[in-house]
Amino acid sequence: MTARQNKGMAAFVADCLRWSLAGGIIFKIYLASLLVVMGAGAVAYGKQFQEGLILTGMSNIVSWGLYISNFTFFVGVAAAAVMLILPAYVYKDKDLHEVVIIGECVAVGALVMCLMFITVDMGGPLKVWHMIPGIGLFNWPSSILTWDVLVLNGYLALNTLVPLYILYCNYHNRAPVGWKYRPFVFLSIFWAVSIHMITAFLYQGLPARPFWNNPLLGPRFLASAFAAGPAVIMMVLIAIKEWTPYPLDDKIFLKLKRIIVVAAVINLVMLFSEVFKEFYTFTHHSLSAQYLFFGLEGHTSLVPWIWTAITLNIFGTLLFAFDPSKGRSWYLMIAAICLFTGIWIEKGFGLIIPGFVPSPMGEVVDYTPTSNEILITLGVLATGALVVTILIKPALQILLNYKNSTVRRSDR
Amino acid sequence: MDDRNKKEDRKNKKTPPKTTRRTFLKGLSIAAAAGSAGLVTGGCVGSPPTEEMGLKWEEFFKKNYRLMTHEEKNETVARLERLAKIRYDLDIQVANQEPLEQVLYGYAFNISRCKGYMDCVEACVKENNLDRRSKTQYIRLFEMDPGQLDPTSGEGKYFHEVPVERKFYMGVQCFHCENAPCIKACPTKATWREPDGIVVVDYDWCIGCRYCLAACPYWGRRFNWGAPQVPRGEINPKQHYLGNRMRMKGVMEKCTFCIQRTRQGKLPACADACPTGSRVFGNLLDPDSEIRFVLANKKVFRFKEDLGTDPKFWYFMD
Numbered sequence: 224m225t226a227r228q229n230k231g232m233a234a235f236v237a238d239c240l241r242w243s244l245a246g247g248i249i250f251k252i253y254l255a256s257l258l259v260v261m262g263a264g265a266v267a268y269g270k271q272f273q274e275g276l277i278l279t280g281m282s283n284i285v286s287w288g289l290y291i292s293n294f295t296f297f298v299g300v301a302a303a304a305v306m307l308i309l310p311a312y313v314y315k316d317k318d319l320h321e322v323v324i325i326g327e328c329v330a331v332g333a334l335v336m337c338l339m340f341i342t343v344d345m346g347g348p349l350k351v352w353h354m355i356p357g358i359g360l361f362n363w364p365s366s367i368l369t370w371d372v373l374v375l376n377g378y379l380a381l382n383t384l385v386p387l388y389i390l391y392c393n394y395h396n397r398a399p400v401g402w403k404y405r406p407f408v409f410l411s412i413f414w415a416v417s418i419h420m421i422t423a424f425l426y427q428g429l430p431a432r433p434f435w436n437n438p439l440l441g442p443r444f445l446a447s448a449f450a451a452g453p454a455v456i457m458m459v460l461i462a463i464k465e466w467t468p469y470p471l472d473d474k475i476f477l478k479l480k481r482i483i484v485v486a487a488v489i490n491l492v493m494l495f496s497e498v499f500k501e502f503y504t505f506t507h508h509s510l511s512a513q514y515l516f517f518g519l520e521g522h523t524s525l526v527p528w529i530w531t532a533i534t535l536n537i538f539g540t541l542l543f544a545f546d547p548s549k550g551r552s553w554y555l556m557i558a559a560i561c562l563f564t565g566i567w568i569e570k571g572f573g574l575i576i577p578g579f580v581p582s583p584m585g586e587v588v589d590y591t592p593t594s595n596e597i598l599i600t601l602g603v604l605a606t607g608a609l610v611v612t613i614l615i616k617p618a619l620q621i622l623l624n625y626k627n628s629t630v631r632r633s634d635r
Numbered sequence: 636m637d638d639r640n641k642k643e644d645r646k647n648k649k650t651p652p653k654t655t656r657r658t659f660l661k662g663l664s665i666a667a668a669a670g671s672a673g674l675v676t677g678g679c680v681g682s683p684p685t686e687e688m689g690l691k692w693e694e695f696f697k698k699n700y701r702l703m704t705h706e707e708k709n710e711t712v713a714r715l716e717r718l719a720k721i722r723y724d725l726d727i728q729v730a731n732q733e734p735l736e737q738v739l740y741g742y743a744f745n746i747s748r749c750k751g752y753m754d755c756v757e758a759c760v761k762e763n764n765l766d767r768r769s770k771t772q773y774i775r776l777f778e779m780d781p782g783q784l785d786p787t788s789g790e791g792k793y794f795h796e797v798p799v800e801r802k803f804y805m806g807v808q809c810f811h812c813e814n815a816p817c818i819k820a821c822p823t824k825a826t827w828r829e830p831d832g833i834v835v836v837d838y839d840w841c842i843g844c845r846y847c848l849a850a851c852p853y854w855g856r857r858f859n860w861g862a863p864q865v866p867r868g869e870i871n872p873k874q875h876y877l878g879n880r881m882r883m884k885g886v887m888e889k890c891t892f893c894i895q896r897t898r899q900g901k902l903p904a905c906a907d908a909c910p911t912g913s914r915v916f917g918n919l920l921d922p923d924s925e926i927r928f929v930l931a932n933k934k935v936f937r938f939k940e941d942l943g944t945d946p947k948f949w950y951f952m953d
Contacts, residue, residue, distance in 0.1 A: 281860070346845070360824040430942050
């Protein structure tokens with residue numbers, strides 16, 4: 224076992240591939256079903272590529288829909304890795320340091336989904352090169368969208384390269400060299416905040432859309448992300464705890480729970496503040512909020528969604544705040560699913576669609592995604608799940624081997 | 636004048652080719668086109684002739700219109716005309732006329748005169764080759780009750796005989812803002828304001844992200860959700876690169892004050908078609924123009940003035 228020094232890059236890649244695909248029959252079925260959903264999504268996208276976005280439910284009034292809603296939400300999930308990195312590196316928290324890598328893998332998966340959602344939403348995906356400086360024209364710094372392109376890709380690079388370096392060292396039975404990666408870890412903390420703030424600025428900076436043109440949008444994005452993101456990580460951790468030999472201390476779950484509760488409560492306070500502003504003095508600019516919460520001119524398609532979301536949000540927060548099970552897996556799983564789903568609806572659909580309704584000319588239409596659009600969305604989600612899975616499995620294997628070998632070395 | 640230049644340039648092109656970057660690329664492109672044209676057109680059926688694929692290939696890799704030299708503009712325009720001929724057997728003329736000197740266009744709409752006949756909308760659809768399938772319209776007319784001045788409170792879809800007693804009408808379209816939020820939003824600089832004040836879109840450069848549509852407070856932009864369709868006999872062959880040339884699926888479009896007409900000194904189709912004389916269009920820099928008279932002598936206002944967009948479109952009443 225100790226002869227694993229200097230195996231080189233090729234062995235690293237080969238072992239990672241092997242570990243990522245190894246597993247029992249249930250795991251194989253899981254992988255296969257992800258691939259099936261991805262395939263269906265790809266076929267649906269092929270159709271959309273041929274016919275155009277006319278195959279979606281979007282229109283000139285509601286011109287962003289399911290894709291951009293999901294994009295917005297998963298930027299938050301990506302940013303949430305920082306809630307593990309920050310305590311692990313700044314406060315030197317040993318328990319959370321154990322699972323930082325999992326947060327980073329989730330972030331990579333979320334970012335892959337974000338970039339895919341943007342791509343499937345574009346009218347001319349083959350013309351993306353028009354945005355590349357040098358051969359295209361990059362409207363930076365004027366367009367917030369160009370900022371978003373920069374920060375998302377930068378964050379993806381940070382969250383890929385840092386764990387890759389650490390794992391590569393561990394694979395070769397070495398401790399990573401601090402100065403080589405720590406600066407990037409601290410950079411990624413600021414970067415995480417920036418990806419979410421800038422994504423909020425995309426919407427916040429548009430006076431044309433009063434529902435979005437609200438200084439609280441950015442901070443609320445952060446608060447909801449720091450609740451929903453760790454909830455996703457919690458779900459992944461529970462899965463790891465239940466189905467893999469990788470040891471996870473119960474303290475990790477308690478700490479994660481505390482982070483989620485604080486963020487979720489702040490999120491609810493801000494939500495309440497927004498609702499108060501919209502409805503205490505009802506102005507022309509509150510029409511979008513009315514459409515969202517109560518319906519407008521007989522159009523009520525979002526009303527059941529937003530109330531479901533708020534119920535799940537509050538329920539999930541309460542479950543996390545008062546945990547009579549004292550950290551039992553199934554209980555935390557339910558709480559995480561509630562909170563995650565609630566924020567997903569509220570910050571996806573509930574944020575993007577009402578921004579467009581009523582239109583700047585006062586018109587109210589409903590938006591319903593088509594089945595083709597839903598298939599593409601599911602395909603992207605499945606891709607994200609696949610990415611997270613095949614990243615986490617070899618990562619855990621490497622960490623476990625490294626841990627065992629260091630234990631063995633200290634025994635000797 | 637520009638048209639004559641263009642024709643001369645095209646004639647010159649037939650003389651023996653110098654090995655410039657462009658001719659080199661052209662040689663390359665025809666060889667490479669076989670493999671890639673499928674991508675560019677989104678699936679090739681059968682085997683289209685090599686010339687078409689070569690042209691498409693060059694079109695795909697051309698620059699943003701604003702970065703093109705005069706020569707390159709002439710070349711792309713010639714390619715577009717040739718492609719229309721090959722693909723649809725259509726004879727079109729695509730102009731690339733530059734803005735006129737000392738001109739800044741402005742528009743004024745007389746809300747006391749308009750009777751809501753919609754002739755402007757119809758003329759606009761025909762002039763600008765707007766998609767008939769999705770019934771795209773650049774102009775919207777709102778039927779208003781007395782006591783209102785905000786088109787958002789009006790009725791944008793009326794299907795009855797006009798004029799109606801005690802109603803008045805407000806037309807909206809792209810307002811060609813001086814401080815346009817859509818231009819700021821575009822990530823690829825595919826939309827900009829020309830020196831004569833017209834906000835245009837380079838359809839071939841637009842990536843279809845629709846951020847400009849979200850940014851526009853006046854709902855002035857329209858997206859091609861599918862491939863636009865215009866019946867063969869109804870295509871207006873007098874086109875402009877930045878104006879009414881045929882759009883493709885997945886790109887943004889908008890009112891261009893009929894750039895193909897106005898740069899030749901004509902009125903936009905809507906102003907031309909209006910039977911009531913409610914639409915005043917002209918050069919804001921010309922002190923003797925009608926638009927300047929309206930701005931100087933009538934009570935005028937603009938829509939959503941509080942947003943600071945500085946539109947070049949005023950409403951006035953008699």
